[in-house]
Amino acid sequence: MAEEMGKKGIPVLPGLVHEAVGPDEKPYLIGGKCKSCGKVTFPKTYVCSVCMTEGSMEEVPLSTRGAIDTFTVIHVAPLGFKAPYVQAFVNLPEGVRIFSLITGCDPLQNDLKDGSEVELVIEKIREDEKGNDLIGYKFRPVKK
Amino acid sequence: MREVVVLGVGMHPFGRHPDKGLADLAHVACWNALRDANVPARDVQVAYLSNSIGGLITGQEGIRAQTVLGPNGFGGIPMVNVENACASGSTAFRGIWLEIASGLYDVGLAIGVEKMHLEDRARTISALISISQIELSKLGMQFAGEAAMRCKRYMRRYGGTKEDLALVAVKNSYNGSLNPYAFHRKPYTLEEVLNSTLIADPLHLFMTSSIADGAAAAILCARDVVKRYETKHPVIVAGCALMSGRFRESDPLDTDVESTITLTAKEAYSQAGMEPKDIDVAEVHDAMSPIELVSTEDLGFCGKGEAIRYLKEGRTKITGDIPINTSGGLCSRGHPVGATGIAQIAEIVWQLRGEAGQRQVKDAKVGMCEDSGGVLVNGDNAAFTNVILKR
Numbered sequence: 001m002a003e004e005m006g007k008k009g010i011p012v013l014p015g016l017v018h019e020a021v022g023p024d025e026k027p028y029l030i031g032g033k034c035k036s037c038g039k040v041t042f043p044k045t046y047v048c049s050v051c052m053t054e055g056s057m058e059e060v061p062l063s064t065r066g067a068i069d070t071f072t073v074i075h076v077a078p079l080g081f082k083a084p085y086v087q088a089f090v091n092l093p094e095g096v097r098i099f100s101l102i103t104g105c106d107p108l109q110n111d112l113k114d115g116s117e118v119e120l121v122i123e124k125i126r127e128d129e130k131g132n133d134l135i136g137y138k139f140r141p142v143k144k
Numbered sequence: 145m146r147e148v149v150v151l152g153v154g155m156h157p158f159g160r161h162p163d164k165g166l167a168d169l170a171h172v173a174c175w176n177a178l179r180d181a182n183v184p185a186r187d188v189q190v191a192y193l194s195n196s197i198g199g200l201i202t203g204q205e206g207i208r209a210q211t212v213l214g215p216n217g218f219g220g221i222p223m224v225n226v227e228n229a230c231a232s233g234s235t236a237f238r239g240i241w242l243e244i245a246s247g248l249y250d251v252g253l254a255i256g257v258e259k260m261h262l263e264d265r266a267r268t269i270s271a272l273i274s275i276s277q278i279e280l281s282k283l284g285m286q287f288a289g290e291a292a293m294r295c296k297r298y299m300r301r302y303g304g305t306k307e308d309l310a311l312v313a314v315k316n317s318y319n320g321s322l323n324p325y326a327f328h329r330k331p332y333t334l335e336e337v338l339n340s341t342l343i344a345d346p347l348h349l350f351m352t353s354s355i356a357d358g359a360a361a362a363i364l365c366a367r368d369v370v371k372r373y374e375t376k377h378p379v380i381v382a383g384c385a386l387m388s389g390r391f392r393e394s395d396p397l398d399t400d401v402e403s404t405i406t407l408t409a410k411e412a413y414s415q416a417g418m419e420p421k422d423i424d425v426a427e428v429h430d431a432m433s434p435i436e437l438v439s440t441e442d443l444g445f446c447g448k449g450e451a452i453r454y455l456k457e458g459r460t461k462i463t464g465d466i467p468i469n470t471s472g473g474l475c476s477r478g479h480p481v482g483a484t485g486i487a488q489i490a491e492i493v494w495q496l497r498g499e500a501g502q503r504q505v506k507d508a509k510v511g512m513c514e515d516s517g518g519v520l521v522n523g524d525n526a527a528f529t530n531v532i533l534k535r
Contacts, residue, residue, distance in 0.1 A: 012282045012283065013278065013279060013282050013283075016279070041391065042521075043279055043521065045391070049390070049391045069297075069398075070293040070296050070297050070300070071293065071296075072289045072292040072293050072296065072344045072345050072346075073344065073345045074286045074288075074289050074343075074344050075341070075342045075343055075344060075345070076286070076288075076341070076343050076344070077286065078269060078270070078273050078281075078284070078286050079266050079269060079270050081284055081286075085284070087284060087285060087286065087289045087293075088293070089293060089523060097394065097395075097522060097523065099279070099280050099283060099285060099521065099523070100283065101283065101284045114296075114300065125282070125283060125284060126284070134282075136282070136283055137283075
């Protein structure tokens with residue numbers, strides 16, 4: 001992915017995203033699910049914080065669609081990011097709340113709402129110091 | 145456990161001190177505290193030094209307690225380096241409290257110091273962002289944005305306007321204008337707060353804590369050795385609680401689940417044998433000033449959804465029945481991360497001794513300091529402290 005102009009695409013952090021292999025597959029976020037109580041986490045964890053028994057967590061693919069819980073427009077960006085942009089917590093049907101940037105919308109238009117439906121996209125988060133693309137996940141509004 | 149008292153407190157004024165390093169800032173706070181306590185430096189048997197981002201800022205990643213306190217004359221005693229995000233200072237305070245309460249030592253120093261102003265401001269911001277879990281920071285979390293979303297969840301559940309949120313900064317900037325140790329000493333009007341730079345909707349610049357250099361220190365001792373010293377009124381540590389954040393799937397603002405602020409406070413209340421109504425004055429962690437409203441409710445000073453009304457009625461002003469952030473809070477005093485927790489202790493000690501000058505709360509007998517710092521991947525803070533002091 002993102003092999004353009006000789007630049008390399010590097011995961012911004014390992015272990016968060018399952019990248020699509022082949023045309024039939026879609027990328028997804030890698031969650032953890034407790035085999036005894038069913039609690040789902042993102043990122044995946046070793047031990048369920050409810051049951052606290054070892055070996056109860058298994059890796060699960062998370063839904064690629066969810067709804068915005070809350071969002072805000074960032075007007076002063078950290079290093080490597082460009083304001084204005086939207087950051088949010090997204091609720092997935094599994095009952096897990098995920099931090100994400102929201103792409104595919106104009107931050108200065110009031111077209112996002114709490115509860116807006118969003119879908120997963122895998123794209124560049126920012127560039128590293130060598131100009132490589134750091135690839136991660138974001139969500140974008142689902143086109144009606 | 146033995147009863148422990150605060151014998152003395154001292155600060156280096158918070159602000160921009162480009163010519164001073166960690167040891168210079170710590171020197172002033174440490175020796176102000178020793179003089180205030182009237183305790184000879186030689187009597188200090190144990191020291192905890194809190195600092196959060198000094199490694200990234202100064203390059204001194206390890207052993208900051210030893211390298212900061214060494215030039216200030218201390219050596220050959222147990223020293224512990226403390227990092228716990230915005231709760232670092234109060235965590236160091238708790239460490240010294242435990243060392244003395246346990247009976248191991250009689251006299252100890254808790255000191256917090258932070259150097260944040262650099263020519264390269266981007267380096268400071270990057271260091272600050274590293275206090276959030278990297279699954280947030282690497283994905284683009286801007287820390288004011290996390291608080292901004294919490295404000296929006298608050299308004300979604302309980303109502304309130306952006307103007308209401310800005311009133312916290314109006315109150316606290318007035319308090320800060322009366323505090324000689326505060327970085328910003330200008331009282332802001334509502335218009336000035338709302339016209340300051342928009343950082344992350346609904347938060348404007350004057351509603352956010354500022355990067356600052358500074359230090360704060362406290363000398364603690366066992367109550368049964370107080371008589372050794374010709375000292376002012378010792379202030380008793382009635383409760384001292386520390387708790388980590390929890391992995392959770394929803395925000396307490398959306399549910400009726402108790403927040404970690406509440407759980408930490410409950411432990412301190414229980415140790416002190418007190419209830420919220422016993423608190424006369426409180427310093428709460430308002431890294432973004434409207435979060436003071438959430439703390440006011442979570443600490444039990446008013447019911448859920450009532451904090452804006454309390455604020456508007458003046459009940460949290462210096463002259464109110466539950467004055468909050470008489471020092472000016474983090475937005476006016478400034479927020480040198482590792483020093484903030486002990487600066488809160490200093491403010492409450494001054495209040496309980498009747499030494500707070502124009503900020504003095506009438507006849508304050510019991511005070512509370514609350515800190516919450518760092519952000520975990522699911523949005524809870526990472527480190528929570530709650531200290532109850534009484535005279």
